[in-house]
Amino acid sequence: MFLTTTTQVILSTSLMSLFAATIKRNSLKFFSAPIAKQPVHARAMHIQSIPMWEGTGNNYAYLVTDDKSKDSVIIDPANPSEVLPVLKERTESGNIKLSKIINTHHHHDHAGGNVEILKHFPLPIIGGKDCDKVTTTPSHNSTFTIGDSIKVTALHTPCHTQDSICFLFEDGSDKAVFTGDTLFIGGCGRFFEGNAKEMHKALNEILASLPDDTRVYPGHEYTKGNVRFAKKVLDNDAIRKLDEYSQANKETQGKFTIGDEKQHNVFMRVNDPNIQALVGQEDPVEVMKALRGMKDRS
């Protein structure tokens, strides 16, 4: 009897905490629902994120597949020990036909896996001119296709590196941009090989001109740190929402759009009077320079 009662108490206590946890999880989800709207039609463009160096670099490789033809590309497969098992499993099971390697820029944590990947998948490499073993560097605004339905446009965005290229993938109305270390959710890359004028052009002319519903897939999961900085610079609803979302979700890639970035990314708000007042500059390039300097010192 005693045992039964204790068991019942334990059971009901666990059930209650499970119930409470479920409510908590659901309410978090409710308050921090992704802002990006998913199209209602069945998507043919399938994007699989492959996290790499979790806890240190927090990089992402992306496997993009045209579901109809299975034609696929792998973007920035920098750490072969984490990427190759996925590629092998998916190719051997007949789920994908890998046709290209794509690199967003030459840094080791993006293009450093090329030599090893080529040993297993001897494929052309599309990327910036300084990427290891690159086959083709597409010119700015040039296009190629994956399968029958995905159109890819190369967008040159030199600054983080001079060979940085963002890749816009379009499948009908479904749009995704792979931004490497140029644009992060709520932030941007360091100006290693370029200057504020170039980053202003990359973010606020080239990427800002993409349709607002283009989903953003950056090269790293840096959102929490970016929000921490954004909150010091500006207080708006979009930054508060991004803060909530990044606290509740480990991964933020593909959950926000170019339209969202224009609201919560301070580097895309160089014309915001509050930011201009804070940095004491009005010229957008000077504001960009001041913001990057503050972020680098933060």
Ligand SMILES: [Zn+2]
């Ligand atoms: Zn980089």
